[in-house]
Amino acid sequence: MGILEKISEIEKEIARTQKNKATEYHLGLLKAKLAKYRAQLLEPSKSSSSKGEGFDVMKSGDARVALIGFPSVGKSTFLSLMTSTASEAASYEFTTLTCIPGVIEYKGANIQLLDLPGIIEGAAQGKGRGRQVIAVARTADVVIMMLDATKGEVQRSLLEKELESVGIRLNKHKPNIYFKPKKGGGISFNSTVTLTQCSEKLVQLILHEYKIFNAEVLFREDCSPDEFIDVIVGNRVYMPCLYVYNKIDQISMEEVDRLARKPDSVVISCGMKLNLDYLLEMLWEYLALTCIYTKKRGQRPDFTDAIILRKGASVEHVCHRIHRSLASQFKYALVWMHSIRNLPSTQLREQQQEDGVEDMTQLEDLQETTVLANLKTRFERNLIYTYIGSILVSVNPYQMFGIYGPEQVQQYSGRALADNPPHLFAIANLAFAKMLDAKQNQCIIIR
Incomplete structure:
Protein backbone atom coordinates (compact mmCIF):
# COMPACT_ATOMS: atom_id res chain seq x y z
CA MET A 1 0.00 0.00 0.00
CA GLY A 2 1.42 3.39 -1.02
CA ILE A 3 1.54 6.55 1.07
CA LEU A 4 -1.48 8.07 -0.67
CA GLU A 5 -3.55 4.97 0.04
CA LYS A 6 -2.45 4.99 3.69
CA ILE A 7 -3.40 8.66 4.03
CA SER A 8 -6.79 7.98 2.46
CA GLU A 9 -7.45 5.05 4.80
CA ILE A 10 -6.54 7.08 7.90
CA GLU A 11 -8.72 10.01 6.81
CA LYS A 12 -11.66 7.64 6.33
CA GLU A 13 -11.02 6.07 9.73
CA ILE A 14 -10.97 9.50 11.41
CA ALA A 15 -14.18 10.50 9.62
CA ARG A 16 -16.13 7.44 10.77
CA THR A 17 -14.79 7.42 14.34
CA GLN A 18 -17.07 9.07 16.86
CA LYS A 19 -15.33 11.71 18.92
CA ASN A 20 -15.74 11.09 22.64
CA LYS A 21 -13.72 10.35 25.76
CA ALA A 22 -13.32 6.67 24.89
CA THR A 23 -11.91 7.30 21.40
CA GLU A 24 -9.64 10.29 22.08
CA TYR A 25 -6.49 8.14 22.33
CA HIS A 26 -7.34 6.28 19.13
CA LEU A 27 -7.97 9.55 17.28
CA GLY A 28 -4.74 11.04 18.62
CA LEU A 29 -2.74 8.10 17.26
CA LEU A 30 -4.49 8.33 13.89
CA LYS A 31 -3.71 12.04 13.64
CA ALA A 32 -0.06 11.40 14.51
CA LYS A 33 0.19 8.74 11.78
CA LEU A 34 -1.56 11.03 9.31
CA ALA A 35 0.89 13.87 9.97
CA LYS A 36 3.83 11.47 9.62
CA TYR A 37 2.64 10.11 6.25
CA ARG A 38 1.93 13.59 4.94
CA ALA A 39 5.46 14.65 5.85
CA GLN A 40 6.82 11.64 3.97
CA LEU A 41 4.70 12.54 0.96
CA LEU A 42 6.25 16.01 0.77
CA GLU A 43 9.81 14.69 0.90
CA PRO A 44 11.53 14.52 -2.51
CA SER A 45 11.95 11.04 -3.93
CA LYS A 46 15.48 9.68 -3.47
CA SER A 47 15.18 7.46 -6.54
CA SER A 48 14.68 10.46 -8.82
CA SER A 49 18.06 11.71 -10.00
CA SER A 50 16.84 14.83 -11.81
CA LYS A 51 15.29 17.76 -10.02
CA GLY A 52 11.79 18.79 -10.93
CA GLU A 53 11.25 22.15 -12.57
CA GLY A 54 10.23 24.81 -10.07
CA PHE A 55 9.19 28.42 -10.47
CA ASP A 56 10.36 30.09 -7.30
CA VAL A 57 11.56 33.67 -7.74
CA MET A 58 14.15 35.61 -5.78
CA LYS A 59 12.73 37.29 -2.70
CA SER A 60 12.92 41.06 -2.96
CA GLY A 61 11.37 44.15 -1.42
CA ASP A 62 10.32 44.66 2.19
CA HIS A 173 -0.16 31.35 16.49
CA LYS A 174 2.51 28.83 17.35
CA PRO A 175 1.37 26.63 20.28
CA ASN A 176 2.96 27.63 23.56
CA ILE A 177 4.41 24.19 24.27
CA TYR A 178 7.98 23.54 25.34
CA PHE A 179 9.29 20.34 23.77
CA LYS A 180 12.86 19.05 23.93
CA PRO A 181 14.01 15.49 23.10
CA LYS A 182 16.57 14.00 25.49
CA LYS A 183 19.00 11.09 25.43
CA GLY A 184 17.54 9.43 28.51
CA GLY A 185 15.31 9.79 31.54
CA GLY A 186 11.98 8.96 29.94
CA ILE A 187 9.19 11.44 29.24
CA SER A 188 8.80 14.37 31.64
CA PHE A 189 5.30 15.85 31.36
CA ASN A 190 4.12 19.08 33.04
CA SER A 191 1.58 21.83 32.44
CA THR A 192 0.98 25.30 33.85
CA VAL A 193 -2.71 25.30 32.86
CA THR A 194 -5.63 22.89 33.11
CA LEU A 195 -5.61 20.65 30.03
CA THR A 196 -8.98 19.68 28.56
CA GLN A 197 -7.85 18.21 25.22
CA CYS A 198 -4.57 16.43 25.93
CA SER A 199 -3.68 14.08 28.77
CA GLU A 200 -0.29 12.71 29.80
CA LYS A 201 -1.17 9.28 28.42
CA LEU A 202 -2.18 10.71 25.02
CA VAL A 203 1.02 12.76 24.85
CA GLN A 204 3.09 9.63 25.53
CA LEU A 205 1.21 7.64 22.85
CA ILE A 206 1.81 10.38 20.26
CA LEU A 207 5.50 10.60 21.15
CA HIS A 208 5.89 6.82 20.91
CA GLU A 209 4.35 6.92 17.43
CA TYR A 210 7.26 9.19 16.44
CA LYS A 211 9.77 6.84 18.16
CA ILE A 212 10.43 9.41 20.90
CA PHE A 213 10.83 7.82 24.32
CA ASN A 214 12.84 10.50 26.15
CA ALA A 215 11.73 14.12 26.14
CA GLU A 216 10.65 17.12 28.20
CA VAL A 217 7.12 18.40 27.53
CA LEU A 218 5.62 21.51 29.14
CA PHE A 219 2.17 22.81 28.15
CA ARG A 220 1.81 26.55 28.79
CA GLU A 221 -1.66 26.68 27.20
CA ASP A 222 -4.55 24.31 26.60
CA CYS A 223 -3.71 22.80 23.20
CA SER A 224 -5.25 20.09 21.04
CA PRO A 225 -3.48 16.87 19.92
CA ASP A 226 -3.10 18.41 16.44
CA GLU A 227 -1.25 21.40 17.87
CA PHE A 228 1.02 19.13 19.92
CA ILE A 229 1.82 17.11 16.78
CA ASP A 230 2.71 20.38 15.01
CA VAL A 231 5.24 21.12 17.76
CA ILE A 232 6.79 17.65 17.43
CA VAL A 233 7.08 17.84 13.64
CA GLY A 234 8.49 21.35 13.87
CA ASN A 235 8.22 22.36 10.20
CA ARG A 236 4.91 24.18 10.43
CA VAL A 237 4.58 27.70 9.05
CA LEU A 287 2.16 42.62 7.16
CA ALA A 288 2.80 44.53 10.43
CA LEU A 289 5.30 46.89 8.82
CA THR A 290 6.35 50.26 10.22
CA CYS A 291 8.08 53.19 8.53
CA ILE A 292 11.06 54.71 10.34
CA TYR A 293 12.54 58.01 9.16
CA THR A 294 16.02 59.25 10.02
CA LYS A 295 17.34 62.80 10.24
CA LYS A 296 20.77 64.34 10.36
CA ARG A 297 21.83 66.83 12.99
CA GLY A 298 20.45 70.29 12.32
CA GLN A 299 18.39 69.13 9.33
CA ARG A 300 14.81 68.21 8.70
CA PRO A 301 13.84 64.54 8.69
CA ASP A 302 13.92 62.82 5.33
CA PHE A 303 10.35 61.68 4.74
CA THR A 304 11.13 60.56 1.19
CA ASP A 305 13.26 57.58 2.18
CA ALA A 306 11.82 55.36 4.91
CA ILE A 307 13.42 52.38 6.59
CA ILE A 308 10.81 49.60 6.53
CA LEU A 309 10.96 47.18 9.46
CA ARG A 310 8.68 44.68 11.14
CA LYS A 311 6.65 45.68 14.15
CA GLY A 312 8.71 44.81 17.21
CA ALA A 313 12.05 45.68 15.60
CA SER A 314 14.60 47.32 17.89
CA VAL A 315 16.84 50.35 17.39
CA GLU A 316 19.68 47.92 16.69
CA HIS A 317 17.78 46.68 13.63
CA VAL A 318 17.59 50.28 12.41
CA CYS A 319 21.36 50.60 12.79
CA HIS A 320 21.97 47.43 10.78
CA ARG A 321 19.76 48.73 7.97
CA ILE A 322 21.68 52.03 7.82
CA HIS A 323 25.18 50.50 7.92
CA ARG A 324 26.51 47.21 9.21
CA SER A 325 29.29 48.89 11.23
CA LEU A 326 27.00 51.42 12.93
CA ALA A 327 25.65 48.99 15.52
CA SER A 328 29.11 48.24 16.94
CA GLN A 329 29.73 51.96 17.64
CA PHE A 330 26.18 52.76 18.68
CA LYS A 331 25.27 53.91 22.22
CA TYR A 332 21.72 55.26 22.13
CA ALA A 333 19.13 56.87 19.84
CA LEU A 334 16.61 59.67 20.16
CA VAL A 335 13.23 58.37 19.04
CA TRP A 336 9.89 60.04 18.34
CA MET A 337 6.83 57.80 18.28
CA HIS A 338 3.18 57.90 19.38
CA SER A 339 3.58 55.44 22.23
CA ILE A 340 6.26 57.54 23.99
CA ARG A 341 4.92 60.28 26.26
CA ASN A 342 8.16 62.21 26.76
CA LEU A 343 9.83 62.89 23.42
CA PRO A 344 12.41 62.23 22.22
CA SER A 345 12.96 59.06 24.18
CA THR A 346 16.53 57.91 24.73
CA GLN A 347 16.46 54.24 23.76
CA LEU A 348 19.12 51.59 24.02
CA ARG A 349 20.03 49.33 21.11
CA GLU A 350 17.86 46.40 22.24
CA GLN A 351 14.71 48.42 22.98
CA GLN A 352 11.87 47.46 20.65
CA GLN A 353 9.80 49.73 18.40
CA GLU A 354 6.36 48.26 19.04
CA ASP A 355 4.25 51.11 17.75
CA GLY A 356 2.64 50.50 14.38
CA VAL A 357 2.61 54.17 13.30
CA GLU A 358 5.32 55.96 11.38
CA ASP A 359 8.25 56.93 13.58
CA MET A 360 11.07 59.45 13.30
CA THR A 361 14.45 58.47 14.66
CA GLN A 362 17.37 60.82 15.29
CA LEU A 363 20.75 59.31 16.02
CA GLU A 364 22.49 62.54 17.10
CA ASP A 365 22.08 65.43 19.54
CA LEU A 366 19.01 67.67 19.49
CA GLN A 367 19.19 71.35 18.42
CA GLU A 368 16.71 74.22 18.44
CA THR A 369 16.51 74.28 14.65
CA THR A 370 15.56 70.61 14.56
CA VAL A 371 12.89 71.23 17.20
CA LEU A 372 11.24 73.91 15.05
CA ALA A 373 11.46 71.74 11.94
CA ASN A 374 9.93 68.89 13.89
CA LEU A 375 7.07 71.10 15.11
CA LYS A 376 6.26 72.19 11.56
CA THR A 377 6.37 68.63 10.28
CA ARG A 378 4.15 67.34 13.07
CA PHE A 379 1.64 70.12 12.45
CA GLU A 380 1.46 69.31 8.72
CA ARG A 381 0.99 65.59 9.46
CA ASN A 382 -1.73 66.24 12.09
CA LEU A 383 0.36 64.68 14.85
CA ILE A 384 0.24 65.98 18.45
CA TYR A 385 3.20 66.09 20.79
CA THR A 386 3.55 67.77 24.14
CA TYR A 387 6.95 67.22 25.66
CA ILE A 388 10.21 66.72 23.78
CA GLY A 389 12.97 65.36 26.02
CA SER A 390 14.59 68.15 28.02
CA ILE A 391 12.81 70.80 25.92
CA LEU A 392 9.39 71.97 27.03
CA VAL A 393 7.30 73.75 24.40
CA SER A 394 4.36 75.66 25.88
CA VAL A 395 1.62 77.62 24.14
CA ASN A 396 -1.06 79.90 25.56
CA PRO A 397 -4.16 77.80 24.84
CA TYR A 398 -6.71 80.61 25.33
CA GLN A 399 -5.82 83.17 22.65
CA MET A 400 -4.72 83.56 19.05
CA PHE A 401 -5.10 79.97 17.91
CA GLY A 402 -8.34 78.62 16.49
CA ILE A 403 -7.03 75.08 16.75
CA TYR A 404 -8.02 75.10 20.43
CA GLY A 405 -11.73 74.40 20.55
CA PRO A 406 -14.19 74.95 23.45
CA GLU A 407 -13.43 71.52 24.91
CA GLN A 408 -9.71 72.27 25.25
CA VAL A 409 -10.37 75.75 26.65
CA GLN A 410 -12.85 74.35 29.20
CA GLN A 411 -10.33 71.70 30.21
CA TYR A 412 -7.70 74.34 31.08
CA SER A 413 -10.00 77.04 32.49
CA GLY A 414 -9.57 77.73 36.19
CA ARG A 415 -6.93 75.03 36.62
CA ALA A 416 -3.53 75.33 38.22
CA LEU A 417 -0.49 74.79 36.02
CA ALA A 418 0.19 71.26 37.26
CA ASP A 419 -3.42 70.06 37.18
CA ASN A 420 -3.42 69.11 33.51
CA PRO A 421 -0.62 67.95 31.25
CA PRO A 422 0.49 70.51 28.63
CA HIS A 423 -1.65 70.36 25.50
CA LEU A 424 0.46 71.30 22.49
CA PHE A 425 -0.37 71.38 18.81
CA ALA A 426 2.77 71.81 16.70
CA ILE A 427 2.99 75.22 15.03
CA ALA A 428 4.07 76.02 11.48
CA ASN A 429 7.08 78.29 10.93
CA LEU A 430 4.91 81.18 9.75
CA ALA A 431 2.77 81.12 12.87
CA PHE A 432 5.90 80.91 15.01
CA ALA A 433 7.41 83.97 13.30
CA LYS A 434 4.22 85.99 13.90
CA MET A 435 4.27 85.01 17.55
CA LEU A 436 7.83 86.30 17.93
CA ASP A 437 6.73 89.69 16.56
CA ALA A 438 3.89 89.93 19.07
CA LYS A 439 4.37 91.10 22.63
CA GLN A 440 2.12 88.42 24.06
CA ASN A 441 0.84 84.95 23.26
CA GLN A 442 4.36 83.87 22.40
CA CYS A 443 5.62 80.32 22.15
CA ILE A 444 8.24 79.74 24.82
CA ILE A 445 10.99 77.16 24.43
CA ILE A 446 12.67 76.26 27.73
CA ARG A 447 15.75 74.06 27.90
Missing part, protein backbone atom coordinates in the same frame (compact mmCIF):
# COMPACT_ATOMS: atom_id res chain seq x y z
CA ALA A 63 7.73 41.85 2.30
CA ARG A 64 6.36 39.04 0.16
CA VAL A 65 2.68 38.30 -0.46
CA ALA A 66 1.47 35.15 -2.23
CA LEU A 67 -1.76 35.02 -4.24
CA ILE A 68 -3.39 31.61 -3.87
CA GLY A 69 -6.66 30.50 -5.36
CA PHE A 70 -8.42 28.23 -7.78
CA PRO A 71 -8.12 28.91 -11.52
CA SER A 72 -10.02 31.90 -12.95
CA VAL A 73 -10.81 33.68 -9.68
CA GLY A 74 -9.07 36.93 -10.70
CA LYS A 75 -5.50 36.57 -9.41
CA SER A 76 -3.83 37.77 -12.62
CA THR A 77 -6.25 40.68 -12.98
CA PHE A 78 -5.55 41.69 -9.38
CA LEU A 79 -1.78 41.59 -9.99
CA SER A 80 -2.11 43.76 -13.09
CA LEU A 81 -4.25 46.30 -11.21
CA MET A 82 -2.03 46.58 -8.13
CA THR A 83 1.39 46.49 -9.82
CA SER A 84 3.02 47.59 -13.06
CA THR A 85 3.39 43.95 -14.08
CA ALA A 86 1.07 42.65 -16.78
CA SER A 87 -0.12 39.11 -16.09
CA GLU A 88 -2.15 37.39 -18.79
CA ALA A 89 -5.80 37.16 -17.82
CA ALA A 90 -8.49 35.27 -19.71
CA SER A 91 -11.86 33.63 -19.13
CA TYR A 92 -10.46 30.11 -19.43
CA GLU A 93 -8.77 28.19 -16.61
CA PHE A 94 -4.99 27.79 -16.09
CA THR A 95 -4.12 31.04 -17.88
CA THR A 96 -1.12 31.44 -15.55
CA LEU A 97 1.27 28.48 -15.71
CA THR A 98 4.24 29.90 -13.80
CA CYS A 99 4.95 32.31 -10.93
CA ILE A 100 4.70 35.97 -12.00
CA PRO A 101 6.11 38.55 -9.55
CA GLY A 102 5.06 42.17 -9.23
CA VAL A 103 5.78 45.01 -6.79
CA ILE A 104 3.21 47.07 -4.87
CA GLU A 105 4.55 50.48 -3.82
CA TYR A 106 2.67 51.54 -0.70
CA LYS A 107 3.65 53.97 2.09
CA GLY A 108 7.25 53.92 0.94
CA ALA A 109 7.49 50.13 1.07
CA ASN A 110 8.03 47.73 -1.81
CA ILE A 111 5.79 44.70 -1.35
CA GLN A 112 6.49 41.75 -3.64
CA LEU A 113 3.26 40.21 -4.93
CA LEU A 114 3.41 36.72 -6.45
CA ASP A 115 0.74 35.55 -8.89
CA LEU A 116 0.83 31.76 -8.52
CA PRO A 117 -0.84 29.27 -10.86
CA GLY A 118 -4.30 28.19 -9.81
CA ILE A 119 -4.32 25.09 -7.64
CA ILE A 120 -6.89 22.31 -7.69
CA GLU A 121 -8.19 19.83 -5.16
CA GLY A 122 -5.42 17.36 -4.36
CA ALA A 123 -2.67 19.95 -4.79
CA ALA A 124 -0.91 18.69 -1.65
CA GLN A 125 -0.40 15.34 -3.43
CA GLY A 126 1.16 17.11 -6.41
CA LYS A 127 -1.84 17.53 -8.71
CA GLY A 128 -1.64 20.51 -11.05
CA ARG A 129 1.86 21.48 -9.86
CA GLY A 130 0.31 22.01 -6.46
CA ARG A 131 3.48 21.16 -4.56
CA GLN A 132 5.46 23.91 -6.30
CA VAL A 133 2.70 26.44 -5.67
CA ILE A 134 2.47 25.57 -1.99
CA ALA A 135 6.27 25.55 -1.62
CA VAL A 136 6.40 29.15 -2.83
CA ALA A 137 3.49 30.09 -0.56
CA ARG A 138 5.47 28.85 2.47
CA THR A 139 8.08 31.56 1.82
CA ALA A 140 5.53 34.41 1.90
CA ASP A 141 4.88 36.78 4.79
CA VAL A 142 1.14 36.98 4.09
CA VAL A 143 -1.16 34.83 1.98
CA ILE A 144 -3.99 36.40 0.00
CA MET A 145 -6.53 33.68 -0.67
CA MET A 146 -8.43 34.86 -3.74
CA LEU A 147 -11.95 33.43 -3.84
CA ASP A 148 -14.83 33.65 -6.28
CA ALA A 149 -17.65 35.31 -4.33
CA THR A 150 -20.25 33.14 -6.10
CA LYS A 151 -18.72 29.95 -4.63
CA GLY A 152 -16.45 31.31 -1.93
CA GLU A 153 -17.41 28.96 0.92
CA VAL A 154 -16.60 25.80 -1.04
CA GLN A 155 -13.33 27.18 -2.39
CA ARG A 156 -12.27 28.48 1.02
CA SER A 157 -12.76 25.15 2.81
CA LEU A 158 -10.94 23.21 0.07
CA LEU A 159 -7.97 25.59 -0.01
CA GLU A 160 -7.69 25.64 3.78
CA LYS A 161 -7.66 21.84 3.77
CA GLU A 162 -4.89 21.72 1.14
CA LEU A 163 -2.71 24.26 2.96
CA GLU A 164 -3.37 22.62 6.32
CA SER A 165 -2.21 19.25 4.99
CA VAL A 166 1.20 20.65 4.00
CA GLY A 167 1.87 22.38 7.31
CA ILE A 168 0.68 25.93 6.59
CA ARG A 169 -1.34 27.29 9.50
CA LEU A 170 -3.43 30.32 8.57
CA ASN A 171 -4.18 33.04 11.14
CA LYS A 172 -2.95 30.87 13.99
CA TYR A 238 2.28 30.15 10.84
CA MET A 239 1.26 33.09 8.68
CA PRO A 240 -1.55 35.63 8.42
CA CYS A 241 -4.07 35.19 5.64
CA LEU A 242 -6.52 37.59 4.02
CA TYR A 243 -9.57 36.00 2.44
CA VAL A 244 -10.40 38.16 -0.57
CA TYR A 245 -13.80 37.59 -2.19
CA ASN A 246 -13.63 38.80 -5.80
CA LYS A 247 -16.48 39.35 -8.29
CA ILE A 248 -18.87 40.83 -5.74
CA ASP A 249 -20.64 42.57 -8.63
CA GLN A 250 -22.17 39.18 -9.44
CA ILE A 251 -23.88 38.60 -6.07
CA SER A 252 -26.56 40.38 -4.04
CA MET A 253 -25.88 43.19 -1.56
CA GLU A 254 -27.03 40.97 1.31
CA GLU A 255 -24.45 38.34 0.36
CA VAL A 256 -21.73 41.01 0.03
CA ASP A 257 -22.57 42.25 3.53
CA ARG A 258 -22.44 38.70 4.92
CA LEU A 259 -19.02 38.01 3.36
CA ALA A 260 -17.60 41.37 4.45
CA ARG A 261 -18.47 40.65 8.09
CA LYS A 262 -16.46 37.44 8.16
CA PRO A 263 -13.18 37.67 10.10
CA ASP A 264 -10.02 38.26 8.05
CA SER A 265 -12.14 38.89 4.95
CA VAL A 266 -12.27 41.64 2.32
CA VAL A 267 -14.75 41.93 -0.56
CA ILE A 268 -13.59 43.41 -3.88
CA SER A 269 -14.34 43.51 -7.57
CA CYS A 270 -11.32 43.61 -9.86
CA GLY A 271 -13.54 44.09 -12.89
CA MET A 272 -15.16 47.23 -11.44
CA LYS A 273 -12.13 48.24 -9.29
CA LEU A 274 -14.15 48.23 -6.08
CA ASN A 275 -12.66 48.33 -2.55
CA LEU A 276 -9.04 47.88 -3.70
CA ASP A 277 -7.81 50.75 -1.50
CA TYR A 278 -9.28 49.14 1.61
CA LEU A 279 -7.63 45.85 0.67
CA LEU A 280 -4.26 47.62 0.54
CA GLU A 281 -4.84 49.07 4.02
CA MET A 282 -5.72 45.65 5.39
CA LEU A 283 -2.68 44.11 3.71
CA TRP A 284 -0.42 46.71 5.33
CA GLU A 285 -1.94 45.92 8.72
CA TYR A 286 -1.45 42.16 8.28
